Amino acid sequence: MDMTIPENLDSLLKQVTGFDEFREGQEEVIRSVICGHDTIAVLPTGAGKSLCYQLPVHALGGTVLIVSPLLSLMEDQVAQLKMKGEKRVAALNSFLAPKERSDVLANLGRYRYLFISPEMLIQPYISGRIKQLKLAYIVADEAHCISQWGFDFRPDYLRLREWLEALENRPPVLALTATASEKAIRDIADYLLMKQPQLFIHPPDRPNIAMELIGLDGREEKTEWILENLSRWKGPGIIYVQSRKRAEELADLLRSRQISAAAFHAGMETEDRILVQQQYLNGELEWICATNAFGMGINKPDIRWIIHDHLPPSAAQYIQEIGRAGRDGGQSLSTLLYSESDADTAAFIAMDDLPEPETVRFIGRCAAEGMDIAEAGERAGLSETAIRVVSYWLGRLGTEKAASQMESLAAGKRNEIIAMVRFAEGRGCIRSRAMGLFGYSPAVRPAHCCSECGLEPPQILIARTSAENTPGLLDWRKRISGLFGV
Amino acid sequence: MSFDDILLNIISRLDGERYKHAAFHLMKGKRSGQTLQDTEYYRLHPFFGMLPSLHANDFNRCYQRLMASGLIAEKEDGTVFLTADGRKRASSLGPVRLNGWVYRGMEQVFFARLALTIQTVSHVSAGDRMFMPVSADPAVQRDVRNLFGTVLRGRKPVEIALEICEGLESTGMEDDRLSRFAARLTGKGMSGMTWHQLSGLTGMSEMDLKVEWVESLHIWLDAIADNPTPILSALSRGVRAESPLTDSAKKTDELYRAGMGMPEIAQRRNLKMSTIEDHFVEIAINDPTFPLRKFAAPEDIEAVRNEADRLATRKLSVLKKSFPGLSYFQLRLILARLGKEDGQDGYDDPGKPGQPAKTGHGL
Numbered sequence: 101m102d103m104t105i106p107e108n109l110d111s112l113l114k115q116v117t118g119f120d121e122f123r124e125g126q127e128e129v130i131r132s133v134i135c136g137h138d139t140i141a142v143l144p145t146g147a148g149k150s151l152c153y154q155l156p157v158h159a160l161g162g163t164v165l166i167v168s169p170l171l172s173l174m175e176d177q178v179a180q181l182k183m184k185g186e187k188r189v190a191a192l193n194s195f196l197a198p199k200e201r202s203d204v205l206a207n208l209g210r211y212r213y214l215f216i217s218p219e220m221l222i223q224p225y226i227s228g229r230i231k232q233l234k235l236a237y238i239v240a241d242e243a244h245c246i247s248q249w250g251f252d253f254r255p256d257y258l259r260l261r262e263w264l265e266a267l268e269n270r271p272p273v274l275a276l277t278a279t280a281s282e283k284a285i286r287d288i289a290d291y292l293l294m295k296q297p298q299l300f301i302h303p304p305d306r307p308n309i310a311m312e313l314i315g316l317d318g319r320e321e322k323t324e325w326i327l328e329n330l331s332r333w334k335g336p337g338i339i340y341v342q343s344r345k346r347a348e349e350l351a352d353l354l355r356s357r358q359i360s361a362a363a364f365h366a367g368m369e370t371e372d373r374i375l376v377q378q379q380y381l382n383g384e385l386e387w388i389c390a391t392n393a394f395g396m397g398i399n400k401p402d403i404r405w406i407i408h409d410h411l412p413p414s415a416a417q418y419i420q421e422i423g424r425a426g427r428d429g430g431q432s433l434s435t436l437l438y439s440e441s442d443a444d445t446a447a448f449i450a451m452d453d454l455p456e457p458e459t460v461r462f463i464g465r466c467a468a469e470g471m472d473i474a475e476a477g478e479r480a481g482l483s484e485t486a487i488r489v490v491s492y493w494l495g496r497l498g499t500e501k502a503a504s505q506m507e508s509l510a511a512g513k514r515n516e517i518i519a520m521v522r523f524a525e526g527r528g529c530i531r532s533r534a535m536g537l538f539g540y541s542p543a544v545r546p547a548h549c550c551s552e553c554g555l556e557p558p559q560i561l562i563a564r565t566s567a568e569n570t571p572g573l574l575d576w577r578k579r580i581s582g583l584f585g586v
Numbered sequence: 587m588s589f590d591d592i593l594l595n596i597i598s599r600l601d602g603e604r605y606k607h608a609a610f611h612l613m614k615g616k617r618s619g620q621t622l623q624d625t626e627y628y629r630l631h632p633f634f635g636m637l638p639s640l641h642a643n644d645f646n647r648c649y650q651r652l653m654a655s656g657l658i659a660e661k662e663d664g665t666v667f668l669t670a671d672g673r674k675r676a677s678s679l680g681p682v683r684l685n686g687w688v689y690r691g692m693e694q695v696f697f698a699r700l701a702l703t704i705q706t707v708s709h710v711s712a713g714d715r716m717f718m719p720v721s722a723d724p725a726v727q728r729d730v731r732n733l734f735g736t737v738l739r740g741r742k743p744v745e746i747a748l749e750i751c752e753g754l755e756s757t758g759m760e761d762d763r764l765s766r767f768a769a770r771l772t773g774k775g776m777s778g779m780t781w782h783q784l785s786g787l788t789g790m791s792e793m794d795l796k797v798e799w800v801e802s803l804h805i806w807l808d809a810i811a812d813n814p815t816p817i818l819s820a821l822s823r824g825v826r827a828e829s830p831l832t833d834s835a836k837k838t839d840e841l842y843r844a845g846m847g848m849p850e851i852a853q854r855r856n857l858k859m860s861t862i863e864d865h866f867v868e869i870a871i872n873d874p875t876f877p878l879r880k881f882a883a884p885e886d887i888e889a890v891r892n893e894a895d896r897l898a899t900r901k902l903s904v905l906k907k908s909f910p911g912l913s914y915f916q917l918r919l920i921l922a923r924l925g926k927e928d929g930q931d932g933y934d935d936p937g938k939p940g941q942p943a944k945t946g947h948g949l
């Protein structure tokens with residue numbers, strides 16, 4: 101099989117996508133999947149990860165089951181496949197109305213791509229139906245979420261392991277992720293019961309993104325820095341902030357300087373969030389001030405500048421966020437604004453979601469007395485995510501072990517933050533040290549490497565020449581005519 | 587009408603007998619026995635479910651504003667009433683043109699279909715088939731796909747634009763208001779504005795803009811129902827509540843009509859008895875043929891009615907003191923049929939507080 105496939109891959113690519121060439125890293129992964137190997141692929145954001153799971157099924161036939169823990173991302177991928185004209189695609193998640201769900205289930209065998217959320221997968225009826233399908237392979241998307249060490253660990257995702265365990269003839273599994281430390285890769289292989297997985301790792305280094313690290317003294321200085329520099333240089337860009345309030349504050353300040361900007365955070369209505377994304381994609385908005393709720397499904401190729409207004413709580417999150425810049429290959433910049441007090445805030449926020457061992461014991465006692473875990477969690481004042489985490493570990497380990505599990509999770513998060521603080525406070529090539537956080541070293545040193553190697557903003561950024569005019573309220577008849585192009 | 591004025595209007599109808607939560611649950615359209623009962627007693631139908639995603643913080647800010655400006659005040663027990671200033675202000679307000687009871691938040695589905703339809707036509711007629719839909723709701727996407735296979739098939743953009751413009755024109759809403767409405771629509775190279783952006787541009791608060799938008803949708807949907815045109819009728823299909831009952835109460839009603847008793851229904855539906863009681867109150871409110879006498883003796887019904895009239899109250903706690911022998915459930919059922927004993931049913935048109943108007947006049 102190995103012998104015949106290589107010749108076919110180019111023509112398969114041409115036939116399915118119309119492209120002549122694979123992008124770096126794609127072909128090996130696709131070949132490994134077609135050959136039936138369990139595969140882990142770590143490809144940087146924007147490297148064309150989705151093709152890796154979309155192409156092999158065209159050679160193999162049957163259905164691909166794509167397990168995706170992030171609902172917004174799932175919706176996005178379904179939408180993109182549909183836009184490309186793929187009709188045999190469906191998603192099973194909690195967004196579906198009962199009627200739509202039964203429609204999908206009634207046509208289950210018809211789909212080429214079936215996206216599913218982990219909590220749907222373990223529902224007995226759905227699980228039973230899926231086991232009857234001819235599965236070409238199973239994809240674990242955003243596989244870093246499976247690792248308890250990652251910044252968006254989803255306990256539900258771990259249930260995929262139990263589901264795989266119960267399969268009689270397990271098809272090959274492809275785990276895809278943008279970033280993963282060695283530890284996370286071990287977790288992925290372990291949790292997905294992979295047998296000697298083929299490992300394809302492309303370091304998350306993006307030579308076209310220059311890296312800048314700026315030490316400042318507190319929030320006011322950061323605000324000043326942002327206002328001064330954004331008045332001189334143009335985006336489009338994203339400022340990652342830590343709170344909704346900060347997102348709104350910065351967006352308002354930028355607007356007051358005639359720089360078009362909007363806040364984006366989970367507290368906004370869905371409709372407004374979509375509108376902000378539209379405006380940004382359309383170039384009607386230059387800057388987004390966002391909490392980490394933004395960017396997951398955004399595919400804007402010409403983002404020139406990512407600014408972190410705070411220290412990201414993990415290297416994985418940092419690299420993933422700056423990776424949203426320069427997907428068109430154009431020269432871009434990422435700036436981390438760091439002040440000493442950031443470490444405490446980062447720790448506070450990261451730990452906020454993690455229940456204390458004492459709380460776990462309390463919930464364990466409540467559960468023993470027959471109370472619902474969700475209700476006990478609410479009483480203890482835990483967030484929904486935290487309740488999910490506790491519920492998962494309580495069910496698996498019992499109260500005492502679950503409590504100490506929380507301690508080791510907290511220690512893991514603390515270590516990640518400490519690593520980021522060392523990174524932010526350290527000296528020497530930023531790119532080398534950032535890659536070092538993942539155990540790699542950069543393959544090349546680009547001309548515009550980092551602020552330690554020497555950076556000249558004028559060579560990277562485009563100067564702002566004139567202020568933007570904010571359009572007024574358009575007469576409704578003119579607006580509707582304009583929308584219809586009549 | 588501003589959000590503050592809407593809340594003032596609601597409180598004027600609650601008549602000093604309810605807490606602020608009653609107004610909050612009403613605007614959110616909570617399907618509980620208490621809220622449905624309040625809606626009926628105090629003729630609050632226009633406001634029911636007008637803001638399904640209303641945030642408690644926004645509500646509280648508005649409530650505090652009304653308190654601080656001396657338009658409303660709370661009694662010792664926390665119930666809220668209008669001050670003399672508040673009454674003056676309330677009687678000077680224009681008519682409410684909301685129709686919450688009929689649309690119950692479904693006006694947003696109409697808008698989502700409209701917005702996605704416009705976006706689709708806008709992109710497709712510009713030769714662009716790949717765009718990010720303004721509505722992520724799969725049901726809305728499916729509805730719009732169906733429309734393009736049926737009523738919109740073969741229609742030119744100019745025809746669709748014309749029907750929409752003429753429809754909006756016929757509502758008599760003023761131009762500035764319609765421009766604020768249209769600013770939320772998206773098309774090729776022209777994205778809709780967020781509430782925050784629209785607020786910055788117009789100087790109106792986000793809450794006032796949202797309330798105006800919901801009211802505009804109700805006005806438009808009412809107009810479409812009166813004078814249907816092909817595309818707009820198709821876009822508004824199913825947004826009017828067919829039955830005044832919530833789905834769950836409807837199921838209880840069906841089982842009751844099939845001859846089941848309350849405990850049996852509770853068991854069969856695996857619901858708490860208190861939920862089934864809520865359903866019965868809801869049914870009693872809406873069904874002129876509800877057999878009240880199966881639940882309370884005729885002389886008790888009569889006595890409760892007289893006492894409620896004498897004390898001019900509909901407060902359960904007050905009536906319970908006069909009739910310790912009757913259960914809360916019985917009292918609620920009797921109150922549910924209050925004022926309808928002579929076959930009077932239905933509710934008044936949305937109008938001024940205390941004086942129902944036939945229809946709101948042009949704005």
Ligand SMILES: [Zn+2]
Nearest residue numbers: 529549550553
């Ligand atoms: Zn460097």
